[in-house]
Every structure is written in structure tokens, then in C-alpha cells.
Amino acid sequence: MGVVVEANIGLDEIKTFASSLSVWAHLATVGADDEPDVVPVHPCWEGDILWVMVGTDSVKTRNVRHNPKVALHWQVSENGDGVEVWGVASIHADLATKKRLWTGVFDYDLSAFAPGGPENSPDTAFMRIEPTRALLLRMYGAAGSARWKAS
């Protein structure tokens, strides 16, 4: 039996599918020395934009400042369903953005990680990821795949 290739799908379907897999994704970035890095993140959607809480001096933040291209792979389900999203990232540490994101966007309490809140967390910033394409795989691709690309 050959691999079933699904038709192209929309970003909303990618978002729904990703949310059904896990709250965790593995975020890959590239350093100035062309070395890859991959770390766990808990991203949240605001419309079609992904946000990740980051440290201002973390490796992923430094990498994105050099190379804005990122890839995220949501942790796969027990039966091997997964989704990878590629995008362009930027770092935002301004107070207006932090206050806006601190409540209502993330599905966990940011203050548990930055007790000072948006006004008193100088080491905390947010990574904004604008998705450019995505690949959805069912059973590691054995049961089908689907792609999305920004127009």
C-alpha cells in the first residue's frame, strides 16, 4: 500500500492539529557559527502568529537575532502523528508587547517563570514567529501527509 498524500490544507487545520498533539514543541534555530540548536518551548497562537516566551540572553534568542529562520516540531503523538512548522522569528522585549501578551494569549501562567511580571522582568522577552510553511505527518508519514504554505 502506498503512502496517502493529502491535499494541501489551511493554516487553521495545522493549528488545530498541532494543538491536539501536545503543548510542547521542539524549536530549532541556527547559530552564527551555523550550529543547530533545539530546545523545548510552549508556544501559543495569537491569530496566525506563534509566540514563545524566551530569555533575552538564551541561545535561541541570540540565534534568531542572527538568523531569523526557525523550525518547530510538535512532540509527536503515540501513534506518530506530528507537525513541523517553519517560520520567520523576531524578538520583542518592549513593555507594550509584554503587557499585551502577559494575559490572554498564553494558556499558562507566565508569572510562574517571570515573577516580576511584564514591568519587572528585564531578562524576559517574546519570540514572534510568522509561519511560512508546514508539514503534517500521520504515523510518521506512513498514513499520509499534508502541506501548507503561506501565499
Add this chain to the structure above:
Amino acid sequence: MTTLDDVRSDSLRYGPLAYLATVTPAGEPHVAPTAVAWHGDEILTFVRTDSRKVVNLRTNPRIAVHFSVGPTTNWDSCIVRGDVVIEDTNAGRTNLWDKMGYDLAPFEPGGPTADTHVFLRIIPTTALILRNYGIAGRETWSRS
């Protein structure tokens, strides 16, 4: 001081699935899940020859490996960075064929002489263990 043995022992808590990050020739990151196994001081994985990660590694042999996270391991993370040797010879594949801890035949019916799969031998250079997202501490290891 954290040793490579400590890293290896810790990594085994997370199960055999890890997420491998590589870099495309155009400088774009790629990350994909794959089963891994330790073989001595190296991490092995068995992948398709035409996979994106193999194409990437032929240009840039650097890799980062992040083992799965979850509540059963208290949201700890184990990340290993290293250099990759692509084992794509019959002798190399034959030598490693029974080292993954599971039967490779269903994935490569042609056996170890089939050119459609290769082993990646990941030689660790640094490692980072984060306890409970890093809140409860971090441990680092470096080869040098």
C-alpha cells in the same frame, strides 16, 4: 561535574524518541523525530538516505538532539550537540545493524547492504540537562 555517562544515563529516562535538528545548505533549521540508541559514547539513528536530515548533514555535519519531554520525567530536558558521521557503506551498516535495539528489517527489507538507508553516528561534543524547564537547575557537559 557532569560526565558523558551521566548524560547517557539521563537521556535513557526519556525513551528512544528524540528530535534531531540540522541545518539546510541555505541556512534554514530542520527538526524531525527519530528513534535513537546509544552505542558506546555515540548516539545512533537509522534513517533514509534521501531524508532531509541526511542531505543537510552532508553539507553541515553539526547536529542537536533533544530527547522527548513529558510529565513522567518532570519536564526535564536532555539536549546533546555533536558531529555526525554518515555510515553509508555496507561494512558500516552491517556492523551497526543490530545495535539499535529494535528490528530494522521492517523498515529496510533489503537489509544492511541496501543503499536506501544509512546510520548516523552522532559524536557528542556538548550536552545540557534542564531540570523542570531549567527552574530546578541545569547540568552541562563538554568534551573539551
